[in-house]
Amino acid sequence: MTYLDNAATSWPKPPAVPAAMRGMIEHAGGNPGRSGHRLAMKAGETVYACRENLASLFGVSDPLRICFTSNATESLNLAIKGSLEPGDHVVFSAMEHNSVWRPLRELERCGVRISMVPAGANGIVHCDSIVSQLRRDTRLIVLIHASNVNGALNPVEEVGRIARDRNVRFLVDAAQTAGMVPIDVEAMKIDLLAFPGHKGLLGPQGTGGLYVHDSIRLQPLKHGGTGSDSDSPVQPEFAPDRYESGTLNTPGIAGLNEGVKYLLRHGVAEVQRRERALTERLLAGLAEIQHIHVYGPANAGERTGVISFNIEGRDPVVAADELDRTFDIACRAGLHCAWLAHRTQGTDQTGTVRFSLGALSTEQDVDAGLAAVRTLAQKGKR
Amino acid sequence: MRCLVVYASLNQVHRLKRHIYRGGLYVDMVRAPQCLGVRGCSFALACDPALLPAIRDASKELAIEIRGVFTESPDGYVSLR
Ligand SMILES: Cc1ncc(COP(=O)(O)O)c(C=O)c1O
Numbered sequence: 001m002t003y004l005d006n007a008a009t010s011w012p013k014p015p016a017v018p019a020a021m022r023g024m025i026e027h028a029g030g031n032p033g034r035s036g037h038r039l040a041m042k043a044g045e046t047v048y049a050c051r052e053n054l055a056s057l058f059g060v061s062d063p064l065r066i067c068f069t070s071n072a073t074e075s076l077n078l079a080i081k082g083s084l085e086p087g088d089h090v091v092f093s094a095m096e097h098n099s100v101w102r103p104l105r106e107l108e109r110c111g112v113r114i115s116m117v118p119a120g121a122n123g124i125v126h127c128d129s130i131v132s133q134l135r136r137d138t139r140l141i142v143l144i145h146a147s148n149v150n151g152a153l154n155p156v157e158e159v160g161r162i163a164r165d166r167n168v169r170f171l172v173d174a175a176q177t178a179g180m181v182p183i184d185v186e187a188m189k190i191d192l193l194a195f196p197g198h199k200g201l202l203g204p205q206g207t208g209g210l211y212v213h214d215s216i217r218l219q220p221l222k223h224g225g226t227g228s229d230s231d232s233p234v235q236p237e238f239a240p241d242r243y244e245s246g247t248l249n250t251p252g253i254a255g256l257n258e259g260v261k262y263l264l265r266h267g268v269a270e271v272q273r274r275e276r277a278l279t280e281r282l283l284a285g286l287a288e289i290q291h292i293h294v295y296g297p298a299n300a301g302e303r304t305g306v307i308s309f310n311i312e313g314r315d316p317v318v319a320a321d322e323l324d325r326t327f328d329i330a331c332r333a334g335l336h337c338a339w340l341a342h343r344t345q346g347t348d349q350t351g352t353v354r355f356s357l358g359a360l361s362t363e364q365d366v367d368a369g370l371a372a373v374r375t376l377a378q379k380g381k382r
Numbered sequence: 383m384r385c386l387v388v389y390a391s392l393n394q395v396h397r398l399k400r401h402i403y404r405g406g407l408y409v410d411m412v413r414a415p416q417c418l419g420v421r422g423c424s425f426a427l428a429c430d431p432a433l434l435p436a437i438r439d440a441s442k443e444l445a446i447e448i449r450g451v452f453t454e455s456p457d458g459y460v461s462l463r
Binding site for chain 2: 052226228229
């Protein structure tokens, strides 16, 4: 199988990931932060180690500001719903995923005011467009770091500076960049960083997290047991307990910890350099094939290895199905849970085929993808 | 005789333990006995009394609230503040 669907979830994982998950279940299967016996304390150690490793990956000085969730969607919901109240104003981009757009539309029904900033034809959002939408009552800016549709990378550092200068909270959706593009929350002035554990961080599905700046107190998404302040009827004030009610996905976090350790060992900058070279190879190969239309920035420096394209006259979903069954290639077609972004690039009616690279992708993967697309394109319309 | 320095959650205890460890000192982590009466389900750093100043300093530095400090004695726990 040639796996080109890393934007949905990364695969394969480094072997240490499943090994750690198995080890956690077999040898440290207690509930962290609840009981005091050795199995529970051992589980707690792994959970804390993962917080610490995530903190060093993202330039966070206090690991307790990393809160675990079950995916990026939960992180984004916590950050958005925990920040906004009726009457508040929020600015977001026309490239956002449904996990941002839908919570915002839901809050709009309850009196939150929303303003959408357009993106350029290549999917990149310009700072000026964001600035032009800011108002006195703007409480939050939400920006996707890189598009899950066409890989376009946004100027997060510049937007961070603008947000900090105006005292507006800045939430970054790093679903497509965490582990693939260097992120430093201090340098980029990011207040809230939502990330999945199961994509670029190489962990298992069912893991994710949210970094919360220490000046921020969110309303929790869930209320319940945290293993702390148990005699109190209300959620603890301190992070991460305030946001982590209920038993954590400890085996998943053990796996995620190994994914993050892999990245710390290899360096995210090196992962990005490798992926950029593969992206250039894929873009150059697609450009040589007739009847292919590629979307997003042409320059690999302005994008990630998420590449959307269409084969003239072919339905993208049917093409992806043929890529799977005939060529043993896994990719994703359709609207990628991001109708807004597809509308921005003019593919909301058709969708696209999406190839997405990951830390463990190889030149052979890229070449196999290109050879299959070449054959499909030559076969003519379907 | 050990000292117990009690905190609100295991997460805080982990952070302190790691911080103190980086300074070359080892402290243990335990569930805080319920009888200490410091707001249910707490965790504590357990250490030799000589390490108490280092723990207090670390707590101050990391801005993590100490909920109680106790020594173990044959008659039970004695509060140190
Ligand atoms: C940009 C973006 N945001 C959010 C998400 C949601 O991630 P998760 O599936 O971990 O909830 C995705 C998933 O593909 C995404 O690409």
